[in-house]
Amino acid sequence: MIEKFDKDDILAPTGYKNINGVVEFLNVADVAARDAVCFYVGSEESIPDVGLVPGLVRLPFPVCWFEFELVGCAYATCGVLAIATTWFVFVRTNNPLEWEFCGVGVREGVGESDLRWNIFPNIRGPYVDFVSGFLKLTAIFLTALNCSNVRQVEHLPDEKLKRARKKARKTPIVLVLDAGD
Numbered sequence: 001m002i003e004k005f006d007k008d009d010i011l012a013p014t015g016y017k018n019i020n021g022v023v024e025f026l027n028v029a030d031v032a033a034r035d036a037v038c039f040y041v042g043s044e045e046s047i048p049d050v051g052l053v054p055g056l057v058r059l060p061f062p063v064c065w066f067e068f069e070l071v072g073c074a075y076a077t078c079g080v081l082a083i084a085t086t087w088f089v090f091v092r093t094n095n096p097l098e099w100e101f102c103g104v105g106v107r108e109g110v111g112e113s114d115l116r117w118n119i120f121p122n123i124r125g126p127y128v129d130f131v132s133g134f135l136k137l138t139a140i141f142l143t144a145l146n147c148s149n150v151r152q153v154e155h156l157p158d159e160k161l162k163r164a165r166k167k168a169r170k171t172p173i174v175l176v177l178d179a180g181d
Helices: 003-004 020-034 125-144 159-167
Strands: 037-043 062-067 075-084 086-092 098-108 116-119 150-154 175-180
Touching: 020 075, 020 098, 020 116, 020 175, 062 125, 075 125, 086 125, 098 125, 125 159
Parallel strands: 037 062
Antiparallel strands: 062 075, 075 086, 086 098, 098 116, 150 175
């Protein structure tokens, strides 16, 4: 994705780049993405079936990138770049270099059972549900990550595997969840 930012080549749905504020959002995402700690979450179906607990939706690092493989969707991957209370949603097809910006969720508050988001740019229709769904999926992952019976396990593959994955343009293996007893 950083290569796409370097080339100013992040795709966006028709008309997005003409909407006030989108270029500014993408500039913030460009700078932040370079400092993000990456989490490859796996398939969206692999996220533990826990309820969303707004108090447990805390980022483990100041800037995080969460990448999900999508099942039964026109897109192959979703990436959420989270910076404090501002979360950017990107998707890509099977081409690892074609990232598309979908929207930004700015966390405005916490309800009793859910988070409240302002979605930008001012989009309507299916994109609102799409962006909201990925914000919620990321929040559920963070809820699971912050539960007391879950611990982070650092997984450092050998250098040969890291080079092979980089050459094949695959996602690096960074952290995995390991549920406790």
